[in-house]
Amino acid sequence: xxxxxxxxxxxxxxxxxxxxxxxxxxxxxxxxxxxxxxxxxxxxxxxxxxxxxxxxxxxxxxxxxxxxxxxxxxxxxxxxxxxxxxxxxxxxxxxxxxxxxxxxxxxxxxxxxxxxxxxxxxxxxxxxxxxxxxxxxxxxxxxxxxxxxxxxxxxxxxxxxxxxxxxxxxxxxxxxxxxxxxxxxxxxxxxxxxxxxxxxxxxxxxxxxxxxxxxxxxxxxxxxxxxxxxxxxxxxxxxxxxxxxxxxxxxxxxxxxxxxxxxxxxxxxxxxxxxxxxxxxxxxxxxxxxxxxxxxxxxxxxxxxxxxxxxxxxxxxxxxxxxxxxxxxxxxxxxxxxxxxxxxxxxxxxxxxxxxxxxxxxxxxxxxxxxxxxxxxxxxxxxxxxxxxxxxxxxxxxxxxxxxxxxxxxxxxxx
Amino acid sequence: xxxxxxxxxxxxxxxxxxxxxxxxxxxxxxxxxxxxxxxxxxxxxxxxxxxxxxxxxxxxxxxxxxxxxxxxxxxxxxxxxxxxxxxxxxxxxxxxxxxxxxxxxxxxxxxxxxxxxxxxxxxxxxxxxxxxxxxxxxxxxxxxxxxxxxxxxxxxxxxxxxxxxxxxxxxxxxxxxxxxxxxxxxxxxxxxxxxxxxxxxxxxxxxxxxxxxxxxxxxxxxxxxxxxxxxxxxxxxxxxxxxxxxxxxxxxxxxxxxxxxxxxxxxxxxxxxxxxxxxxxxxxxxxxxxxxxxxxxx
Numbered sequence: 047x048x049x050x051x052x053x054x055x056x057x058x059x060x061x062x063x064x065x066x067x068x069x070x071x072x073x074x075x076x077x078x079x080x081x082x083x084x085x086x087x088x089x090x091x092x093x094x095x096x097x098x099x100x101x102x103x104x105x106x107x108x109x110x111x112x113x114x115x116x117x118x119x120x121x122x123x124x125x126x127x128x129x130x131x132x133x134x135x136x137x138x139x140x141x142x143x144x145x146x147x148x149x150x151x152x153x154x155x156x157x158x159x160x161x162x163x164x165x166x167x168x169x170x171x172x173x174x175x176x177x178x179x180x181x182x183x184x185x186x187x188x189x190x191x192x193x194x195x196x197x198x199x200x201x202x203x204x205x206x207x208x209x210x211x212x213x214x215x216x217x218x219x220x221x222x223x224x225x226x227x228x229x230x231x232x233x234x235x236x237x238x239x240x241x242x243x244x245x246x247x248x249x250x251x252x253x254x255x256x257x258x259x260x261x262x263x264x265x266x267x268x269x270x271x272x273x274x275x276x277x278x279x280x281x282x283x284x285x286x287x288x289x290x291x292x293x294x295x296x297x298x299x300x301x302x303x304x305x306x307x308x309x310x311x312x313x314x315x316x317x318x319x320x321x322x323x324x325x326x327x328x329x330x331x332x333x334x335x336x337x338x339x340x341x342x343x344x345x346x347x348x349x350x351x352x353x354x355x356x357x358x359x360x361x362x363x364x365x366x367x368x369x370x371x372x373x374x375x376x377x378x379x380x381x382x383x384x385x386x387x388x389x390x391x392x393x394x395x396x397x398x399x400x401x402x403x404x405x406x407x408x409x410x411x412x413x414x415x416x417x418x419x420x421x422x423x424x425x426x427x428x429x430x431x432x433x434x435x436x437x438x439x440x441x442x443x444x445x446x447x448x449x450x451x452x453x454x455x456x457x458x459x460x461x
Numbered sequence: 462x463x464x465x466x467x468x469x470x471x472x473x474x475x476x477x478x479x480x481x482x483x484x485x486x487x488x489x490x491x492x493x494x495x496x497x498x499x500x501x502x503x504x505x506x507x508x509x510x511x512x513x514x515x516x517x518x519x520x521x522x523x524x525x526x527x528x529x530x531x532x533x534x535x536x537x538x539x540x541x542x543x544x545x546x547x548x549x550x551x552x553x554x555x556x557x558x559x560x561x562x563x564x565x566x567x568x569x570x571x572x573x574x575x576x577x578x579x580x581x582x583x584x585x586x587x588x589x590x591x592x593x594x595x596x597x598x599x600x601x602x603x604x605x606x607x608x609x610x611x612x613x614x615x616x617x618x619x620x621x622x623x624x625x626x627x628x629x630x631x632x633x634x635x636x637x638x639x640x641x642x643x644x645x646x647x648x649x650x651x652x653x654x655x656x657x658x659x660x661x662x663x664x665x666x667x668x669x670x671x672x673x674x675x676x677x678x679x680x681x682x683x684x685x686x687x688x689x690x691x692x693x694x695x696x697x698x699x700x701x702x703x704x705x706x707x708x709x710x711x712x713x714x715x716x717x718x719x720x721x722x723x724x725x726x727x728x729x730x731x732x733x734x735x736x737x738x739x740x741x742x743x744x745x746x747x748x749x750x751x752x753x754x755x756x757x758x759x
């Protein structure tokens with residue numbers, strides 16, 4: 047009997063310590079594990095620590111967050127959701143639909159989020175007029191990162207059209223460097239293809255095909271042409287790309303092994319972490335043909351419902367994320383631009399300033415488009431169907447005609 | 462007079478009852494977690510479940526979608542290539558190694574564990590090690606280039622058409638020693654008297670293996686087949702570690718397909734239907750085989 051009593055007592059003590067530990071800590075699930083990203087996250091950690099809120103780190107590696115989302119599902123189904131989770135676009139909406147996210151409206155109205163966050167972003171941070179996530183940053187994916195020395199040595203000027211881009215790749219090829227550093231994971235190939243589709247078909251086509259998912263646009267000749275162009279880019283990638291992480295591809299550009307990388311602006315963090323300076327050591331320019339558009343994805347932190355209320359730590363975390371000083375400090379390190387439009391650009395480098403100006407301009411001109419590859423065009427099932435076709439094409443399983451047909455079928459099945 | 466048999470009766474009844482009582486929890490657990498979840502999966506495969514299970518029935522829609530996916534066709538083709546080569550080659554190599562080791566050679570005690578040790582590694586370790594070995598940038602090809610053989614090329618792991626064979630290579634490397642051990646045990650179980658009698662009748666070595674030894678190894682063949690085929694169908698970790706399903710989706714197997722659709726792609730219905738198809742495939746191969754093999758024993 048005493049044994050059982052003791053057991054019960056120790057269980058109670060354990061439960062108690064568990065809750066007290068949770069009361070002072072935030073457990074944050076994220077996939078920011080590369081050098082530049084980890085440095086950016088430390089800004090947030092420091093900010094919370096100054097408010098005496100402990101940080102329980104729960105990193106799950108894997109760019110794009112596929113692995114992290116799997117862990118999250120397991121945690122939620124076992125009734126043990128983390129306090130806050132890094133999430134992208136439609137994932138937020140999917141979880142909000144399941145009723146798993148906390149309502150942040152009180153924190154939002156206190157911080158005046160409605161006025162400062164662009165509408166295109168609010169579409170993802172809000173579910174049925176309730177704020178469910180705090181946007182940290184806006185990334186855009188239609189960037190090209192180039193090694194300036196290689197460009198100067200080979201007399202290449204910044205390409206602004208597809209033809210110039212093709213010529214630049216040829217020049218680099220002739221000079222004996224790998225023209226394009228590409229990572230070999232489905233999400234990276236698809237991220238590249240987002241820009242190619244936008245450049246080939248223009249904004250209206252992109253909207254119709256990859257956001258409205260119109261089968262006619264998906265199966266059109268324009269789409270086939272986009273695949274053809276992706277094929278040209280593939281020929282300028284080294285043969286050893288498959289399975290490569292994106293930051294390793296960035297390292298190839300930093301080391302001068304490769305000329306360019308087409309990647310979201312998180313790549314800048316790697317350049318900066320390697321001590322490089324924009325416009326001096328590396329160049330950043332929009333993917334040729336997409337100068338007027340910004341294809342974005344935004345990292346947000348969704349707060350999981352803790353018994354119907356927003357806990358104090360969650361509120362503190364959310365308002366810390368949305369404070370202008372944090373948004374500036376964080377995004378300077380991360381390479382992205384602030385999700386708030388009222389943050390001054392004084393601390394940002396040349397690429398950051400350009401990114402902020404582009405974002406403001408695109409938001410004004412209605413040229414802000416969600417990136418399908420980054421989960422901001424359509425829900426996860428469609429995004430993955432898109433990955434399947436693009437990666438199969440990029441790895442040589444399909445020709446451009448089959449790929450176009452497959453894209454129509456795959457997206458129809460995923461709907 | 463009346464009470465004594467009744468007591469004995471109670472005791473025997475209790476004796477009969479206790480084993481059942483002791484086994485009951487594990488039987489119940491197996492029924493729930495194995496058969497219960499098979500039924501649950503079967504049910505889910507007929508629903509429109511996406512991110513979490515839903516109970517809205519949609520008939521055979523998931524199955525018709527599944528078979529229109531080229532991704533799924535790739536997965537089952539890969540499984541057919543992988544399973545047949547893996548089972549075939551492992552059995553052949555295992556049998557050959559066992560036969561050679563059985564020639565009463567010196568150093569058998571040393572050789573046997575050397576062949577057997579790969580089995581002690583997990584598939585993740587095997588996959589990672591072979592990934593590095595086969596990678597043209599750092600592995601075999603690179604080393605050969607450093608040694609001066611500049612024209613050497615071995616980039617199968619980066620080639621969509623050949624990558625599946627690298628999975629076979631790593632899996633065969635891992636399992637052959639284990640198959641060898643099974644055959645060796647079988648070979649040691651064969652009665653020497655029969656072999657001597659055959660020798661006396663003038664049977665050649667080849668005839669002895671063909672007519673006497675191999676037929677007697679039948680139970681070992683059965684065990685090898687059963688073990689290898691279930692390893693083949695459920696192999697997941699090896700592919701994930703070795704190629705990650707790539708290049709592209711070229712080395713996806715039904716197990717990786719099922720996992721990604723169910724858990725990362727928010728299409729639980731299609732994932733469940735692929736699991737059901739996998740179960741039916743295994744059942745279609747294993748049940749007749751087991752039935753034929755086990756009936757003969759009687």
